[in-house]
Amino acid sequence: MVSHSGAPSPSDARHAPATIPVDGVPASEAIGKAEPAYTAFTRRQKLLVLALASLAATFSGFASNIYFPAIPTMAAALQTTVENINLSVTSYMVCQAIAPTFWAVLSDVYGRRLTLLCCLSVFLSACIGLALIDDLAQLIVLRCLQSFGSASTIAIGAGIVGDVTTREERGGYLGVFQTGLLLPLAIGPVLGGIFAETLGWRAIFWFLVIYVGVFLVILFLLFPETLRALVGNGSTTPPLASRAPLEPYVASRDPSQRAAFSFKSAKLDLLAPLRILCLPEVAFVLVFLSIHYAAWQMAVTAQSSLFASTYGISEISIGLTFIANGAGCMIGTLTTGRFLDRDYARFKARFTGTDFPIEHARLRTVWLWSPLEWGALLLFGWTLDRGVHIAAPIAATFGLSWTAMSTQSIINTYLVDVFPRSSASATAALNLARCLVGAGATAAVDPTIQAMGVGWTFTLWTGLCAVSLGLVGVEMRYGGGWRRRREGKEMH
Numbered sequence: 006m007v008s009h010s011g012a013p014s015p016s017d018a019r020h021a022p023a024t025i026p027v028d029g030v031p032a033s034e035a036i037g038k039a040e041p042a043y044t045a046f047t048r049r050q051k052l053l054v055l056a057l058a059s060l061a062a063t064f065s066g067f068a069s070n071i072y073f074p075a076i077p078t079m080a081a082a083l084q085t086t087v088e089n090i091n092l093s094v095t096s097y098m099v100c101q102a103i104a105p106t107f108w109a110v111l112s113d114v115y116g117r118r119l120t121l122l123c124c125l126s127v128f129l130s131a132c133i134g135l136a137l138i139d140d141l142a143q144l145i146v147l148r149c150l151q152s153f154g155s156a157s158t159i160a161i162g163a164g165i166v167g168d169v170t171t172r173e174e175r176g177g178y179l180g181v182f183q184t185g186l187l188l189p190l191a192i193g194p195v196l197g198g199i200f201a202e203t204l205g206w207r208a209i210f211w212f213l214v215i216y217v218g219v220f221l222v223i224l225f226l227l228f229p230e231t232l233r234a235l236v237g238n239g240s241t242t243p244p245l246a247s248r249a250p251l252e253p254y255v256a257s258r259d260p261s262q263r264a265a266f267s268f269k270s271a272k273l274d275l276l277a278p279l280r281i282l283c284l285p286e287v288a289f290v291l292v293f294l295s296i297h298y299a300a301w302q303m304a305v306t307a308q309s310s311l312f313a314s315t316y317g318i319s320e321i322s323i324g325l326t327f328i329a330n331g332a333g334c335m336i337g338t339l340t341t342g343r344f345l346d347r348d349y350a351r352f353k354a355r356f357t358g359t360d361f362p363i364e365h366a367r368l369r370t371v372w373l374w375s376p377l378e379w380g381a382l383l384l385f386g387w388t389l390d391r392g393v394h395i396a397a398p399i400a401a402t403f404g405l406s407w408t409a410m411s412t413q414s415i416i417n418t419y420l421v422d423v424f425p426r427s428s429a430s431a432t433a434a435l436n437l438a439r440c441l442v443g444a445g446a447t448a449a450v451d452p453t454i455q456a457m458g459v460g461w462t463f464t465l466w467t468g469l470c471a472v473s474l475g476l477v478g479v480e481m482r483y484g485g486g487w488r489r490r491r492e493g494k495e496m497h
Contacts, residue, residue, distance in 0.1 A: 066189030102440030105433035108157035128154030191331020198324025333406030386463025
């Protein structure tokens with residue numbers, strides 16, 4: 006039985022006012038108020054909203070890795086080196102880190118619908134430009150613009166999940182949402198390899214142009230506003246600019262309830278993700294996650310060139326090797342989401358205290374997934390270093406992606422739980438940290454491999470991952486106190 010000293014008896018608890026926060030809202034705000042349903046969206050409407058959010062997130066996944074198998078071909082076509090083409094991967098990740106700090110704040114103020122439409126319009130423009138480039142500088146600049154348009158769909162999507170789901174079901178729904186983000190990790194490189202070897206590498210970007218163009222029409226027609234500041238639990242009618250043409254079919258609005266909101270009076274706080282990033286209840290777990298994410302991204306970025314040089318395989322074959330990575334990602338997020346929901350329910354049922362320790366409820370399973378990721382990372386590095394049969398490093402990428410995404414799902418769910426009113430900004434803070442560290446790691450991976458060898462490069466990063474796990478212990482020990490102090494200040 007989980008308990009705290011001085012905890013009330015069961016009979017006292019039945020007559021005492023609830024003190025456990027409900028979805029991050031301090032109970033003192035809810036005392037004496039009738040609690041409406043958390044969301045007015047029906048199950049079908051909720052699934053439609055999450056499906057569209059998940060599809061929107063696919064553009065970030067496709068843009069980040071669909072052209073990995075074509076990197077050697079693009080280097081030859083643009084008369085440059087593979088190392089220089091890899092700079093476009095680094096620049097993409099830098100913008101991927103920065104962009105959500107802008108777009109996520111907009112989505113927390115002006116709504117998810119308008120922000121998603123603007124993001125994907127920028128992405129469409131960048132893809133058209135990338136299909137027409139003829140030198141390295143254009144590639145790097147337009148990859149930055151492409152990242153600026155697509156990267157924020159992840160943070161906005163996490164905000165949408167927070168808008169329409171409760172804590173008890175959030176882990177599973179976040180897993181379903183992230184499947185959209187991760188599906189391209191499985192099929193993106195395969196498509197990229199096929200396009201590069203048959204139609205040419207420019208076909209990769211024309212495919213993205215067609216895909217995002219069709220999706221923008223669907224999004225415009227069907228996606229309803231979910232931001233709780235605009236529509237409450239979904240029953241409030243949003244401002245005209247935020248309504249979908251097919252609004253009556255995709256949302257359960259009450260015509261008598263109109264949003265008391267003015268776009269002119271809305272206040273933007275573009276520094277919100279940076280402030281969240283610096284909070285102690287966030288900083289420790291973000292450093293931990295960033296190091297684990299960077300190690301995984303190093304492996305993914307180096308995979309094309311390492312497999313080509315070690316095994317001498319074609320572009321289509323290189324693309325096929327990424328299927329294991331994508332499959333591991335999808336299985337990891339789906340299984341971890343359901344596992345998180347069940348584990349949360351068990352922990353909550355056993356808890357009898359007055360201040361629910363969300364840090365323990367969410368973060369305790371990290372101690373399982375993190376060491377498994379270390380093992381997969383070592384297996385990837387040393388099987389390539391020794392030229393073991395290609396099946397071994399492919400199997401390692403499956404395990405590496407499974408464990409990396411399981412860890413990321415845990416931290417992402419935790420952040421949405423502790424920042425329910427600014428979940429998109431919190432996810433943007435996570436994205437900023439992991440992508441900046443990942444960008445530095447991917448820029449350094451080739452020089453490090455040349456200096457230390459493949460095996461020792463990934464052994465070094467395994468050590469860094471192991472050290473960073475101690476930061477999760479610090480968070481579990483002190484995070485509750487830090488969070489309560491912040492919530493106390495926000496109430497005043």
